[in-house]
Amino acid sequence: MSAFFTPKAPRAVMKLTTLLTVFACALLSSAGLPTKTVKRTDQSQFVSTQGGKFFVNGSEFNFIGTNAYWLASLNSEQDIIDTLANISRAGITVVRTWAFNDVTEIPENGTWFQLISNGTTAINNGTNGLQKLDMVIDHAERFGIYILLSLTNNWAPAATDNLTNSIGKEHLHPPVQSRATAVEAFNSSRPRNFLSNDYGGMDVYVRQFGFKNHNDFYTNETLINTFKNYTDQIVTRYIDRPGVLAWEVANDPRCNSTVAASPDCNTQNITSWHATISTHIKMRDPNHLISSGSQGFLCMDCPKMFATPTPAPAPAPPTQPSHRAAAVRRAIPKPLTRDRIIQERNERWKKTRALLPKSERGQGSGIRIRGRWLSTPTKRQDDIQDAGSAFDGSQGVDSQDILGFPNISFGSFQLFPDQNSYGMDDPSLSAFENTLQIGLDWIKIHAGIATTFNKPVALIGFGLVTQDNAPFFVPFNTTIAPFAADSSSSSTTNSNSTQSFGVTDAQQGTAYTSWLNAGISAGVSGIMSYQWSQGNLTAQAGTEISPTDDTTGQSSSDNVTGQSPNDGYATQGVGEAAVQGAAQIVDNST
Ligand SMILES: *[C@@H]1O[C@H](CO)[C@@H](O)[C@H](O)[C@H]1NC(C)=O
Ligand SMILES: *[C@@H]1O[C@H](CO)[C@@H](O)[C@H](O)[C@H]1NC(C)=O
Ligand SMILES: *[C@@H]1O[C@H](CO)[C@@H](O)[C@H](O)[C@H]1NC(C)=O
Numbered sequence: 001m002s003a004f005f006t007p008k009a010p011r012a013v014m015k016l017t018t019l020l021t022v023f024a025c026a027l028l029s030s031a032g033l034p035t036k037t038v039k040r041t042d043q044s045q046f047v048s049t050q051g052g053k054f055f056v057n058g059s060e061f062n063f064i065g066t067n068a069y070w071l072a073s074l075n076s077e078q079d080i081i082d083t084l085a086n087i088s089r090a091g092i093t094v095v096r097t098w099a100f101n102d103v104t105e106i107p108e109n110g111t112w113f114q115l116i117s118n119g120t121t122a123i124n125n126g127t128n129g130l131q132k133l134d135m136v137i138d139h140a141e142r143f144g145i146y147i148l149l150s151l152t153n154n155w156a157p158a159a160t161d162n163l164t165n166s167i168g169k170e171h172l173h174p175p176v177q178s179r180a181t182a183v184e185a186f187n188s189s190r191p192r193n194f195l196s197n198d199y200g201g202m203d204v205y206v207r208q209f210g211f212k213n214h215n216d217f218y219t220n221e222t223l224i225n226t227f228k229n230y231t232d233q234i235v236t237r238y239i240d241r242p243g244v245l246a247w248e249v250a251n252d253p254r255c256n257s258t259v260a261a262s263p264d265c266n267t268q269n270i271t272s273w274h275a276t277i278s279t280h281i282k283m284r285d286p287n288h289l290i291s292s293g294s295q296g297f298l299c300m301d302c303p304k305m306f307a308t309p310t311p312a313p314a315p316a317p318p319t320q321p322s323h324r325a326a327a328v329r330r331a332i333p334k335p336l337t338r339d340r341i342i343q344e345r346n347e348r349w350k351k352t353r354a355l356l357p358k359s360e361r362g363q364g365s366g367i368r369i370r371g372r373w374l375s376t377p378t379k380r381q382d383d384i385q386d387a388g389s390a391f392d393g394s395q396g397v398d399s400q401d402i403l404g405f406p407n408i409s410f411g412s413f414q415l416f417p418d419q420n421s422y423g424m425d426d427p428s429l430s431a432f433e434n435t436l437q438i439g440l441d442w443i444k445i446h447a448g449i450a451t452t453f454n455k456p457v458a459l460i461g462f463g464l465v466t467q468d469n470a471p472f473f474v475p476f477n478t479t480i481a482p483f484a485a486d487s488s489s490s491s492t493t494n495s496n497s498t499q500s501f502g503v504t505d506a507q508q509g510t511a512y513t514s515w516l517n518a519g520i521s522a523g524v525s526g527i528m529s530y531q532w533s534q535g536n537l538t539a540q541a542g543t544e545i546s547p548t549d550d551t552t553g554q555s556s557s558d559n560v561t562g563q564s565p566n567d568g569y570a571t572q573g574v575g576e577a578a579v580q581g582a583a584q585i586v587d588n589s590t
């Protein structure tokens, strides 16, 4: 444990971590840090994979990274240099950013890459176009930073979308009745490109080509060809650039978006799309790796398009159990099944309950609400035969099947517990304890799947909204900050933005540290926080860094302008310290 970064955190929080990370700590002693400098004959300057690891220049490559979707839309070259310099100083070696910026009409100011309008597309290769992305790659290479480039977005809400169903509606202050109210209240001053979902993406293609369903993007040949054409412009432009870590076919692809999916959208449609697009990219650019970019949702019972490798046969059980036999058994990944997920989950729930204070034990099954034990005699809470929505294909994504396709070079998954469900809550644990534990499980599950396929895996984005950041939090599928104060109203009762949402700073630090440590010890090759926070940027009206914008939420600075966008996840304080601490450790070990 000593080799790993531990943030300063109050005693109560540390006690909780001790309880929940017993497993992770036990692993550390045996697994330790990633293997050092494994040499191989291929000295390629492009990042490649072998035996479940990334390699570059002949050495194994493990990384702590960060996200900065807004990087190519900064207003000056110096801003791009300053941002990359600070990231590099923090020991971070990979940055994930958007390689798309679609508009439906040419904006007066700011960066744009592709005009998608009325069934046609045009590329902007000018100084406010792809030359901005060129700058990012140029300077990244100088700093020894690799850029992970995402080629489109699942999310692109438009002003006409019906967003009244958005997350946390009931917490709105005052409750939002209509889209118009929400825009007036929260979004009037947010400039283009401020939010990660305001760079165009699938729904812009769908709308501008006259389609109705989000999933037409994955299945209609017109849209597939149009997107292939865009990928051609990008991947051939950077075909020779070692600073590009990999192509990510999309951010968070899934059936639904703010343009809804048709009811028949399924995991096979999205898996086939990954196969089609990755094959196309590989043909155009054989140099770079390709991955999905999805949240990592799974479907244990869905029909598979690509074979799961058969695990090596389990060794015969020894007559005398020995440490060595146990070690051998651990090394062979058991195939992940729905039954195994349920069984392991239920066993852990039982163990957690056994750890409860005596006064709360022996009451049969029950649930704890706000610290009070409530007996529920009718239902055994530790015996739920449901793996949860992250495992049943309900998002239309089977990332295990996607990883089975040969041209998908490595696994990717994300961890945003404020927006997605990745597992079921243990009734014996508090909300925060569940968030922490489900994150640990999610990381372990994805590390295991990648091992089965003998491919590396990266956690391409993770974040937890703190109470301080809650007013600035905008879920990826909307433009509304559900916990922001209503700035359009002059009434003082509406200006109270104190909301009971988000974790404390110390809890964020604890979660980030636990997840980073768990990822490193489980063999996750890359772990990327969401998202980098940068000050002193050049502001210009009508761009992502706008002088009139007052929603950045960078409370640490006197000047609110000149700050990179904060969508509720801008790293600050202990969370940032946890990421940088892990970065130093991974750097020192390779
Ligand atoms: C879109 O294109 C069609 C056919 O080319 C044309 O009739 C229509 O006027 C265009 N609409 C717009 C808004 O440009
Ligand atoms: C491909 O993209 C280029 C640049 O955006 C555009 O000029 C061209 O019309 C597109 N071709 C097709 C067939 O869509
Ligand atoms: C931009 O693209 C156009 C059309 O393909 C080409 O003629 C022009 O030379 C390009 N300009 C730059 C700066 O790459």
Ligand SMILES: *[C@@H]1O[C@H](CO)[C@@H](O)[C@H](O)[C@H]1NC(C)=O
Binding pocket: 162, 164, 165
């Ligand atoms: C928006 O969604 C609400 C709630 O589902 C529904 O009642 C309403 O009819 C929808 N409005 C439009 C214009 O689709």
Ligand SMILES: *[C@@H]1O[C@H](CO)[C@@H](O)[C@H](O)[C@H]1NC(C)=O
Binding pocket: 162, 163, 164, 165, 166, 167, 257, 258, 419, 420, 475, 477, 478
């Ligand atoms: C946005 O995502 C949240 C959380 O997943 C979900 O509850 C909500 O229905 C979604 N809203 C829209 C408009 O898609």
Ligand SMILES: *[C@@H]1O[C@H](CO)[C@@H](O)[C@H](O)[C@H]1NC(C)=O
Binding pocket: 219, 220, 221, 222
């Ligand atoms: C794809 O869209 C085009 C244009 O709308 C349409 O003509 C074609 O039939 C669609 N293909 C499929 C398979 O639905």
Ligand SMILES: *[C@@H]1O[C@H](CO)[C@@H](O)[C@H](O)[C@H]1NC(C)=O
Binding pocket: 255, 256, 260, 261, 262, 263, 264, 265, 394, 395, 396
């Ligand atoms: C899409 O979202 C809607 C509303 O949340 C839901 O009713 C529907 O089942 C989802 N469809 C798919 C294919 O995921």
Ligand SMILES: *[C@@H]1O[C@H](CO)[C@@H](O)[C@H](O)[C@H]1NC(C)=O
Binding pocket: 219, 264, 266, 268, 269
């Ligand atoms: C979606 O997948 C199903 C099952 O493979 C297939 O039958 C269907 O044709 C696909 N839909 C489209 C539009 O490609």
Ligand SMILES: *[C@@H]1O[C@H](CO)[C@@H](O)[C@H](O)[C@H]1NC(C)=O
Binding pocket: 492, 493, 496, 497, 498
């Ligand atoms: C603001 O919220 C806090 C905490 O909920 C509450 O104590 C305070 O009275 C509120 N102030 C106003 C002006 O509503």
Ligand SMILES: *[C@@H]1O[C@H](CO)[C@@H](O)[C@H](O)[C@H]1NC(C)=O
Binding pocket: 534, 535, 536, 557
């Ligand atoms: C901004 O730049 C000034 C002067 O170079 C420096 O003192 C300050 O620390 C910087 N602030 C941030 C937030 O980077």
Ligand SMILES: *[C@@H]1O[C@H](CO)[C@@H](O)[C@H](O)[C@H]1NC(C)=O
Binding pocket: 108, 109, 540, 541, 542, 543
């Ligand atoms: C574009 O930038 C100029 C110069 O900074 C500014 O005067 C103008 O208002 C901006 N346009 C928009 C639409 O914000």
Ligand SMILES: *[C@@H]1O[C@H](CO)[C@@H](O)[C@H](O)[C@H]1NC(C)=O
Binding pocket: 558, 559
């Ligand atoms: C804030 O911005 C103003 C105007 O650009 C500048 O004069 C002032 O020095 C800045 N304050 C700080 C603390 O950076």
